[in-house]
Amino acid sequence: MEIVTIIIAAVIGIAGGFGIAKIIEKSNVSNLIKNAKKEAASILKDANFEAENIKKDKILQAKEKFIELKAEHEQVIIARDRKVAEVEKRIRDKESQVSNELSKAKKINDEYVAKTAEYESKIENLEKKTAEVEKMHRAQVEQLEAISGLSAEEAKEQLIESLKAEAKTSAMAHIQETIEEAKLTAQQEAKKIIINTIQRVGTEEAVENCVSVFNIESDDVKGRIIGREGRNIRAIEAATGVEIIVDDTPEAIILSCFDPVRREIARLALHKLVTDGRIHPARIEEVVAKTQKQIEDEIVEVGKRTVIDLGIHGLHPELIKIVGRMKYRSSYGQNLLQHSREVAKLCGLMAAELGLNVKLAKRAGLLHDIGKVPDTESDLPHALLGMQWAEKYGEKEEVCNAIGAHHDEIEMKSLLSPIVQVCDAISGARPGARRQVLDSYIQRLKDLEDIAYGFGGVKSAYAIQAGRELRVIVESEKVSDEMAAKLSFDISHKIQTEMTYPGQVKITVIRETRAVNIAK
Helix, strand or coil: CHHHHHHHHHHHHHHHHHHHHHHHHHHHHHHHHHHHHHHHHHHHHHHHHHHHHHHHHHHHHHHHHHHHHHHHHHHHHHHHHHHHHHHHHHHHHHHHHHHHHHHHHHHHHHHHHHHHHHHHHHHHHHHHHHHHHHHHHHHHHHHHHHHHCCCHHHHHHHHHHHHHHHHHHHHHHHHHHHHHHHHHHHHHHHHHHHHHHHHCCCCCCCECCCEEEEECCCCHHHHHHHCHHHHHHHHHHHHHCCEEECCCCCCEEEEECCCHHHHHHHHHHHHHHHHHCCCCHHHHHHHHHHHHHHHHHHHHHHHHHHHHHHCCCCCCHHHHHHHHHHHHCEECCEEHHHHHHHHHHHHHHHHHHHCCCHHHHHHHHHHCCHHHCCCCCCCCCHHHHHHHHHHHCCCCHHHHHHHHHCCCCCCCCCCHHHHHHHHHHHHHHCCCCCCHHHHHHHHHHHHHHHHHHCCCCEEEEEEEHHHCEEEEEECCCCCCHHHHHHHHHHHHHHHHHHCCCCCCCEEEEEECCCCCCCCC
16 A cells, blocks of 8 residues: 555656646746847847948949049040040131131232243243344344355354464473473482482392291201101191191201291291200190290381381381281282381482471381281272271371372372382382282282181181192081081182182191090
């Protein structure tokens, strides 16, 4: 019984607890719903407020954009109106200008018509008067012809012939008197000046050759100069462009080249090599380079000594160098520096006799042939080229004109010009001074070398064996072996078509490749 009571009590307790829990849960749910409604109302209120704000902002932005577009449109309209106004103004100006031009043209046309009518009237009157004058002239001529018995043409011819004869007689008499007077004075003075000048100048007669002899102490040196399999002699010939002739001549080696500068470089280089005793290709190239520098310094020194000896001052350094190079050039076999010194002395003496500027005369005489020693080939005659150099380096106008006019390429404008021309002829015309054959031979050798230099990739070109062989050294980077063979053929073909020479010319193209490194 107690157990049942306990169970009933327990069931009642559980039911009561469940009911209480339901009541509590219902109360909580109700509170949650209320809070959710409040929160939703608050969110909706905030959203409505924010939407109103966004709507107001958008409306304001739209109004601002509208105002901005309106302002831009007004600006465009104003600019367009301004342009239209300007165009209208220009049109009005053009119309006014055209109307003015039309009025001016009408006025000019009226004046032209009036002047034309006046001119035609004057022409008509002139023609009438001309006809009257011609009629009167014909009447007078007919009257004179009737009186003289000759026509007008016959009378005119007789008058002209008589005047010609009289004028010719008077002119011949005047010319004869002038010639006789000049012969009595000028010819005697000229002969006196020339003879005195020549007598006061003593010049050594020396003819340049194309061969130099290098003396050696013993024939054993020849073998060292030749080198193993001829490598030394080939290196010397390649570096200097001079042909080395080693034959049975005792204690002598022959250096052959048309260029005296190359021969002198080769001679000095051989002397240094033989004295030093070390003869091999590398040493040969080093000595030749130093010798070339030495010759360049010597050229400057020769030029300085020459101008000092002649008493010439203020000469440009480049002209001094050109004067020094004359020592190694020849003109028709005559040493160019010796010839120029001789001409300078002759010019100075003649100028002194004639009362002219002696220093300017010497200056013009020394520089008259500087155009014969150009650094590069030029198409200009040597007189004009020398004149250009003299002008470039600040020489006076009289000196420049004397240089350019001594072969009559330009007009003589000063008294120095004929003096230089005469002294040049005196120096070159004396017996033994020049040899035409040598100069043409040297020119032929130079032409051979110039043809080779006209092709691309050519480093050096030397005419040897008296012009029977042309050795061409090319740059290995630019010319291949196949191109070297083609280059040899092209050069030979050009020589055949452009030059005249005796015998045949052998063209040798040398291509050398070197690899150099330094061990440290």
